[in-house]
Amino acid sequence: QSKIRWRMQTYAGPALAEHVIKPAIDSFNKVAGDDMEIELFFADQLVPTGELFRAMQKGTIDAVQSDDDSMASPTEVTVFGGYFPFASRYSLDIPVLFNQYGLNEIWDAEYSKLGVKHLSAGAWDPCHFATKDPINSLADLKGKRVFTFPTAGRFMSQFGVVPVTLPWEDIEVAVQTGELDGIAWSGITEDYTVGWADVTNYFLTNNVSGAWAGSFFANMDRYNELPDHLKELLKLTMDSSHYYRQWWYWGGEAALRVNGTKMKLTTIPDEEWAQVEAAAWKFWDEIAQESETKAKVVNIFKQYNTEMQKAGRPYRYS
Amino acid sequence: MSYELIALLMFSSMMLMLMTGQRVFGAIGAVAALSAVLLWGTGGSDIPFSSAMKLMKWYPLLTLPMFIFMGYILSESKIADDLYKMFHVWMGPINGGLAIGTIGLMVLVSAMNGLSVAGMAIGATIALPELLRRGYDKRMVTGVVQAGSSLGILVPPSVVLVLYAMIARQPVGQLWLAGVIPGLVMAAMFILYIAIRCRLQPELGPALDKSERRVPLSEKLRLLRAGLLPLAIFAAMMVPFVNGWTSLVESSAIGAMAAFTAAILKGRMTKEVFEVSVRQTLAISCMFMWIILAALGFGAVFDGLGAVRAIENLFTDQLGLNPWVILIVMQLSFLVMGTFLDDTAMLVIVAPLYVPLVHALGFDLIWYGVLYTITTQIAYMTPPFGYNLFLMRAMAPPEISLRDIYGSIAPFVGVMLLALTLVMVFPEIALWLPQYVYAK
Amino acid sequence: MPRVIRSYVRIVDAVNHRIGRIMMYGIFVMVAILLWSSFSKTFTLPSLWTLEIAQFAMVTYYILGGPYSIQLGSNVRMDLFYGNWTVRRKAQVDAITIFLLIFYLGVLLYGAIDSTTYSLQYGERSSTAWRPYMWPIKIIMCVGFFLMLLQAISEFFKDIAKIKGLEL
Ligand code: NA
Ligand code: NA
Secondary structure (H helix, E strand, C coil): CCCEEEEEEECCCHHHHHHHCHHHHHHHHHHHCCCEEEEEECCCCCCCHHHHHHHHHHCCCCEEEECCCCCCCCCCCHHHCECCCCCCCCCCHHHHHHHHCCHHHHHHHHHHCCCEEEEEEEECCCCEEEECCCCCCHHHHCCCEEEECHHHHHHHHHHCCEEECCCHHHHHHHHHHCCCCEEEEECHHHHHHHCHHHCCCEEECCCCCCCCEEEEEEEHHHHHHCCHHHHHHHHHHHHHHHHHHHHHHHHHHHHHHHHCCCCEEECCCHHHHHHHHHHHHHHHHHHHCCCHHHHHHHHHHHHHHHHHHHHCCCCCCC | CCHHHHHHHHHHHHHHHHHCCCEHHHHHHHHHHHHHHHHCCCCHHHHHHHHHHHHHHCHHHHHHHHHHHHHHHHHHCCCCHHHHHHHHHHHCCCCCHHHHHHHHHHHHHHCCCCCCHHHHHHHHHHHHHHHHHCCCCHHHHHHHHHHHHHHHHCCCCCHHHHHHHHHHCCCHHHHHHHHHHHHHHHHHHHHHHHHHHHHHCHHHCCCCCHHHHCCCHHHHHHHHHHHHHHHHHHHHHHHHHHCCCCCHHHHHHHHHHHHHHHHHHCCCCCHHHHHHHHHHHHHHHHHHHHHHHHHHHHHHHHHHCCHHHHHHHHHHHHCCCCHHHHHHHHHHHHHHHHCCCCHHHHHHHHHHHHHHHHHHCCCCHHHHHHHHHHHHHHHHHCCCCCHHHHHHHHHCCCCCCHHHHHHHCHHHHHHHHHHHHHHHHCCHHHHHHHHHHCCC | CCHHHHHHHHHHHHHHHHHHHHHCCHHHHHHHHHHHHHHHHHHCCCCCCHHHHHHHHHHHHHHHCHHHHHHCCCCCECHHHHCCCCHHHHHHHHHHHHHHHHHHHHHHHHHHHHHHHHHHHCCCECCCCCCCECHHHHHHHHHHHHHHHHHHHHHHHHHHHHHCCCCC
């Protein structure tokens, strides 16, 4: 039998992919040997992000690493991918929600309807603002043109933020050419890794969400064609990728806040930031009213957070 | 099929298609579409279209029609006439002075538009007839206009550097600044060449007659004011941009409007000028955009079929060459390809192959952008295929034959190769200014 | 040449000419959007929609203007050999190679229709804060590619006429 070849496109550019996906794919290819090879392509390399979902559904691309939100999946759960405001506090919240609180099943059902296999969800870093000018209060957010996730952007626009969506690889340039005033797309580790720390001056320590929820997806037919041992190997690969990010981001965020020299830290006082949190609960209820599935997911978030609260320290400190 | 074979097949069939003389975008697009349909597998037929979506998201591409429009306004409305007169009066008394003045004119025109078209049009229609009338050597002046107008893509604003910036994902602002000093250095080298040559052979560029030289000082000063117009247009565009008040794309629109307004204020915006500028802007923008569309499709198919990997592998692993050798080989291959490949096509097809390699070899991509642009300038001018050559052929007065055009460029290409070498050996020539301005 | 073909060429050329003449003023639409963008950014809150509307305008400009640019003969060719051929020889070669251009345009159109169908079926919106529906611009692209295809076929007929020494 001839070697199976998959084309996988990630949402990340080369510098970030070096950490968040490439090591795992390299391992996969080494182990799979003559059975299979996954060819990795970076953000917008083969297909622009806007066309990514359709391309996978049709089989132009075999597999994708992205969040549901940026690739605009036509599902009920898309709004929860990426940064759904205040849905998680730590990166471990995401796998727990998916594996123990039933999100996997909901996602699987939603994507199966569209001929796409939802393979595995994992956590990335928290969502912070990195800007050219300092942000010390909510008023400082007004009129800032910021690259961010669609849903996070829609949510933050009530505080005067102007969300702008551009191809991921063009962000650094856009900050320099004045198309953007800043970025609300990642934690500080990524700001340093992809070069955004070189074009911005300030890092806001308050976050809109504690962890990014992203997934691996595949074209359903192509996935079903895989022999069992390769399906198993794929699962191990994704788990190892998730694990790498857990420690890489967790350690990186702390280390760069303490030792990083390129960005100054600023903070909006907790009392003031509480307005944003309060707006988030309202936003959750608005989203829940949009459909039954969305209500179900919002309920799971609420239940999860209540239980974490009850569990007390170290799960929640407030 | 092996990756190497796919690379070879796609590239050679594209060359073959281009040789037939079919429209460049059709030739490239057809090879992309055929390879996508036959070799990609499931869903390959969607790739050419998805490139159209990719092109749409390339925001800086909006500057392209703006700068083209600006260039046409400048050349069609002849608001550069006074500028020419200024150089004429001030530089005329020296041997070769009018040719030197023409280079000066070209530098100013370059600062107001992003392509070499406008410079070429202004040079060929205003400067060339005047120079010929005054006994300048026709080969010398043809070369001067071609070389001078090529500065249009090195001195900011520059469309070529915008396209390069999108391919290399480098900041346009820094690239533009990186082009400034090399552009001026090259202009200075052209001037030096003309001055020395005309000193040795005064018959190539005789000084103006006494009768023509008698211009009152007040008139001389009045003409000097003509130089303010390009400065004003340049400032209207660059000051808000450099200060971060407007973005790159917005600035290009301001520049286009500034040129438009200047033409109206000077009473030069006739119905015909308006018609030609607007129509030609559509025509040239379409030409560029359709080639970019086809080339993006070609690039995606080429990449997805593994051909890019094959080429990288060839250069780095199999040949095992030293980075500098690879870099020089790449520049040479550009020059060779420039002799038979369309310049825009070259930019959108070859640059995406080379840029990642240059990066992997550890070179600075801003610096390489300048090297790249100078190489493109040379390719623009060298026969048989060159954008500037075509334009020259179309615009030159009848007494200048194709032979003259081809023969005129040799010394200037020599100067440009020298400039290329200088920037290669001393990267600071390009990098000092952007580093100084963007120092955080 | 048969009457049908004559009428085809006349009608297609006239329609595309008309559309192209309208599109060429699109440069002022783009300028206006971008000037509003810088104005609103400086004096009020930045508008959410300018970036995408400008992109849509650019796409409309060059895709719908494409057929007119073919009529104007502005699409460069590599004229290493082509430049030295007679008009008749050029027409002969073009009449063959234009099928490759037609094939490319066909594939573009196929992809555009496929993507537009998806867009309509799922109510696809751009993943930006403004969230415009994507089907209008995709339909414009379908129309543009279709008109380009018609123009390419018209060029083919004109080449055939040139080979036969006729004027169309
Ligand atoms: Na320029
Ligand atoms: Na050339």
